[in-house]
Amino acid sequence: MEPIIEVQNLKKSYKKRRSKEYVHAVSDVSFKVNRGEILGLLGPNGAGKTTTIKMICGLLIPDSGTIRIKGIDNKEKRLKALRHISSVLEGNRNLYWRLTVKENLEYFAGNRGMSRKDVSEQIEDLLTKFNLKDKENELVNRLSRGMQQKLAIAVAMLAESEVILLDEPTLGLDVETGYEVREILKAIVRDYNRTIIISSHDMDVIQDICERTVIINQGKVLTDDRVENLLKLFEVRAYTITLGDPLSSQQQQLLLQKFPQHDYQQDAYQSSLNIELAKSEGIYDLFDVLQLNNTSVEAIDRKTINFEQIFMKIVKGEKQDAMVQSS
Ligand SMILES: Nc1ncnc2c1ncn2[C@@H]1O[C@H](COP(=O)(O)OP(=O)(O)OP(=O)(O)O)[C@@H](O)[C@H]1O
Numbered sequence: 001m002e003p004i005i006e007v008q009n010l011k012k013s014y015k016k017r018r019s020k021e022y023v024h025a026v027s028d029v030s031f032k033v034n035r036g037e038i039l040g041l042l043g044p045n046g047a048g049k050t051t052t053i054k055m056i057c058g059l060l061i062p063d064s065g066t067i068r069i070k071g072i073d074n075k076e077k078r079l080k081a082l083r084h085i086s087s088v089l090e091g092n093r094n095l096y097w098r099l100t101v102k103e104n105l106e107y108f109a110g111n112r113g114m115s116r117k118d119v120s121e122q123i124e125d126l127l128t129k130f131n132l133k134d135k136e137n138e139l140v141n142r143l144s145r146g147m148q149q150k151l152a153i154a155v156a157m158l159a160e161s162e163v164i165l166l167d168e169p170t171l172g173l174d175v176e177t178g179y180e181v182r183e184i185l186k187a188i189v190r191d192y193n194r195t196i197i198i199s200s201h202d203m204d205v206i207q208d209i210c211e212r213t214v215i216i217n218q219g220k221v222l223t224d225d226r227v228e229n230l231l232k233l234f235e236v237r238a239y240t241i242t243l244g245d246p247l248s249s250q251q252q253q254l255l256l257q258k259f260p261q262h263d264y265q266q267d268a269y270q271s272s273l274n275i276e277l278a279k280s281e282g283i284y285d286l287f288d289v290l291q292l293n294n295t296s297v298e299a300i301d302r303k304t305i306n307f308e309q310i311f312m313k314i315v316k317g318e319k320q321d322a323m324v325q326s327s
Pocket of ligand 1: 014015016023024025026043044045046047048049050051052
């Protein structure tokens with residue numbers, strides 16, 4: 001299957017103000033997006049996400065590298081390529097604040113050469129899908145940030161372009177509205193067969209709605225994998241074990257040999273052990289050590305790793321070898 005978007009070896013530098021130096025915002029970014037996929041572009045502040053998104057939607061010209069949209073090179077046939085893309089970069093900034101919700105949709109539809117009559121059904125459908133029907137006559141400047149964001153995405157849907165680029169779609173939204181926006185994005189892919197690229201810091205967005213994530217740092221791709229694979233790859237079982245008795249020095253020595261990463265805490269009242277067990281290591285080895293002196297266990301608390309911790313590990317460079325093997 002041909003990817004709907006293919007970016008290869010993108011590079012982009014900005015000249016620093018009042019200086020001869022350059023910031024290498026994107027040094028080498030390549031990835032593909034398949035039709036109907038939701039791809040998450042993830043990275044710490046300044047990693048190059050927005051610059052990458054802006055190059056794909058044609059707002060910035062790369063210094064080098066290629067971008068193909070439905071196989072069309074956006075340098076050679078710019079307008080033809082960009083016809084397949086809509087973007088929501090700074091959400092509410094793209095809206096007209098002194099127009100109502102419905103007027104905004106009508107205005108942008110008109111801008112794209114669609115007649116009011118032709119789009120009225122589509123606008124009604126979008127107002128319903130985005131839960132904005134009861135706000136259709138409200139001025140945009142009276143809407144909450146979440147509603148403005150929903151409207152900005154609805155406007156992007158008008159063009160019927162197959163790919164939608166979203167920069168930080170849930171930034172600054174409360175938990176409930178963030179959840180609603182996530183559900184809307186899932187529905188866009190499912191019901192309208194669109195492809196979405198999202199740049200985000202919001203790990204819930206990535207874990208909840210993206211099938212695949214490209215993690216970039218300092219302008220380079222660190223990993224490109226299915227979210228599910230990353231969760232499996234980093235699967236560790238983290239336990240906090242509260243002990244009835246302190247460990248002997250022999251037990252502590254053995255633990256150090258078998259689990260060099262563990263953390264043992266002992267004070268006058270309590271002893272506890274924090275330990276991460278990778279899949280291959282058995283918790284039974286740990287119990288063997290405890291049984292040596294019949295150390296009693298008062299409580300075992302098990303935690304699983306979440307996507308945010310995985311992201312931190314990747315950005316800090318842990319598990320690089322494993323990732324190379326998995327890809
Ligand atoms: N117009 C510009 N002029 C100069 N430097 C810029 C410009 N835009 C971005 N940069 C720099 O380029 C680097 C990448 O920025 P970019 O906005 O693409 O990163 P980002 O991953 O989207 O970051 P954030 O998550 O903070 O939005 C940063 O060091 C940023 O300071």
